Amino acid sequence: MKFNQALERMSTYPFVQLEDAKRKVADRLGGLIDFGVGDPVERTPEFIRRALIESVTERSSYPKAAGLPETREAIAGWCSRRFGVEVDADTEVLPSSGSKEAIFSLAQIAVDRSADKNVVVTTEPGYPIPLRSAELNGCGLLSVPLREGHGFIPDLDSIDDGIWKSIALFWVNYPNNPTGATAPVAFYGELASRAAEHDFLVASDEAYSEIYFGEPPHSALEVTDRSNVVVLNTLSKRSAMTGYRSGSIVADESVMAMLKRYRPLAGTASPEFIQRAAAAAWRDEAHVEEMRSIYGAKRGVIEPFLRRKGLRVAGGDATFYLWVATPQGEPEDAFALRLLQRGVVVAPGTFFGDAGRGYVRMALVPTLEQCRKAVDLLDDII
Ligand SMILES: Cc1ncc(COP(=O)(O)O)c(C=O)c1O
Structure with a gap:
């Protein structure tokens, strides 16, 4: 079969x-400490689990793609409190079933692959879903490297003048997975103004906006004219809710109109009991602060250890990832393999694209106890 x-x-x-x-x-050592995959193991706060349980009704019918007003209002309220940006809960907000499905399917509404304007721009190293979706949709591809010397921000001037008009969708992800870098609002402004000039959509994946250890990161929502901007966020990381599959999409009415056509076809509407738990999560900041302090404590164990060993944490101070330059230019896969022999898993930077050469990514998802143990295990081999 073909x-x-x-x-x-x-x-x-x-x-x-x-x-x-x-x-x-793992078979040999009887266990591993896994900094490889970014799946948090923290407890979902009790009040969110309770909100879910209390929302399970006797009968359950199909959820609407438009989402519950209560959830949309909770998301809009959060955008206002967090970024000072007013969005219309009725016309500019949708709940998603986690951000991954929304990221994956955006090319379907934004790109007409039979047209000249069919290029999807992705950045690398990066979260692979935008690129994979563009490949599967048969879009034109442009991968822009994120270089350390440029703050892991794409150098927009490096893109050929002739290409801009063929761009349909431009993906950015800050705070960035895997580098931990954040983007200044001026970068979003520059990208949004190019989007307006060349008529493309900027998709900003802000999954880690709440996991930070310096200044609160900005959102692409903060640009002066956000008519060409769509922002995707998620409760997965800030609220330890990966299993709930719950996120948000915020965009201009014209983009929303297309999403509202597409999403009922794809069957990605978020179940209503999940949406009610999500509304409770979006309304509360105390648990998000607690989540930050949990990751901060792990960072406080691993980062000083790496520095003491002469390793350079090359990335930024957000996300729960550490983007670490390998020692003396050791290839990233050899370095990762060396750590794996001690039972400590890290991801070679090239997993996230060629521009990840010379780095490894550590996801601070093991427990604090395991982080301390990892330091002991690695002490004599780094
Ligand atoms: C950059 C980035 N965006 C989006 C996601 C997807 O998150 P979710 O589908 O759980 O909302 C992830 C998950 O690891 C991620 O790293």
């Missing part, structure tokens, strides 16, 4: 490759 060739050509999702190597070492 399947989608783009899917058949696609290499194994990098973490699947890591899984094989991990299994072998």
